[in-house]
Amino acid sequence: MRILVTNDDGIDSVGLHVLVRAMCDLRGDHEIVVVAPDTEYSGAGAALGALFQIQPEIVRASIPDCDAEAWTVNGPPGLCVMFSRLGAFGGPFDLIVSGINPGANVGRAVYHSGTIGACLTGRNGHVSGIAVSQAVSGWGVEGQAWSDLILNQQWESAAECAKVMAQSLVDDMPSETVIVNLNVPDLPIDEIKGWRHAEIGLQPPRSVATAELEPIEGRVGAFKVTMQWGEKLDLPSETDAGTVEEGFVSVSYLSRIEHEDRPDVAHADKALAALLD
Template sequence: MTRVLITNDDGIDSPGLVTLARAALRHRLDVVVAAPHEESSGTSAGLTVLGEEPVAKPVELDGLPGVQCHAVTARPAFIVLSARGGSFGDPPDVVLSGVNRGINVGRAVLHSGTVGAALTAGMNDLLGLAVSLEHPEPGELHWDSAEELAVEVIPLLLDSAPGTVLNLNVPALPPAELGPLTRASLASAGSVQTRLEQAGEATEVVTTVVDGSAEPGTDAYLLRQGKPTVTALRSVSEDPDFTWPAGR
């Protein structure tokens, strides 16, 4: 049976984590959940451990009876590497990361802890999927839409070559109003913005901001049309077009 690690960067208490685990369980996959014990947004593929050494505490999550779950004092990319090394039982074949509160689109995905976990999986010849849900403010989070689209995309991922990483973004619409799932390129527009959420506790929240110039056919552009998007990502690799100066 295919072994799947579910992780995120919003922390172990996020409903998006349960949403994504349920999508995997609907495909009868062997699921283990391991996620940061606290918010870890904007950490990219960072390997920070909170404390002298990582601590994994077993927890129970509502809606996931019988599923092994862990709250870990580390960032999502570190959790992926730990899982690959057998820290949470049999190593996973697949890493599903999310569902993130807020989209991860354009070149700003470089900074996302959600995407960073999926890319870390891909760099280690696992399959990776990052799932993010648009969160308008004020507005409703449609976790059911994210679950249905994850269910749709998981078979596509499972049929892909090892190292494949997909980035799924879900618009803020109920399932009945979603447009068709569309392959998209990365928007060149997009930036990451950090704001202080609770001044007393100095909690930083990282959000993706996309300006009005997103190009047609890109993830940011299509999301505005109500279309969920999927983008295949490639992590760090050599640049074959770089030319050394003469004599070097």
């Protein structure tokens, strides 16, 4: 089985390196290939970028203490996955594992996360994926963490949870393509309370409340953006954010966009007809 490992924090991310080593320890005969952005692409979602401007370049890389084949791409994680799916790095992949992201991707963060975006891109080619993220102590589970807050991050706990989930899929891969959104508390593995299937919440425990423009001194017409965080919310335990906040691993499945019957849009059709007349 061929397993693609990627992330949105770049090839030098500690979380990526820990995750790759965990995937190399899976039981069975598996080929691990790492294809990650050459730099930070957090918040890129499933974006591919403007290829005619990027002029994509692929460079060989290496992961410390691991002999997995590794490459970098000068583009977002979605582009890494697209090139992988199209055969740039050998035969078809059977599973994508993306992460470990510092800062859990819960609530509406699933719309913007590059960690999840890699798996969404893989699903276009009918490849299942696991997006692995971890809460950051002292910051809450939402958003991307600053470097000084992740110095003592419990990476191995998230890697072990990712390994268990990946092993379950390679041992018995579902017939239908799935995306597992895995969010892990920032705790030693023996302090994690367990696993829960969780609903994707509508919001994270804390989000940006306001954005204000502040003039940049010496530059006419230029501004920086000052953002203020809202109050921390206590979210229901059945949601992904609430689950992680309570010390459990959150397991959520991201469903595909369904093709349903067209809703009643008679009023829009009338307006269009009048415009065309």
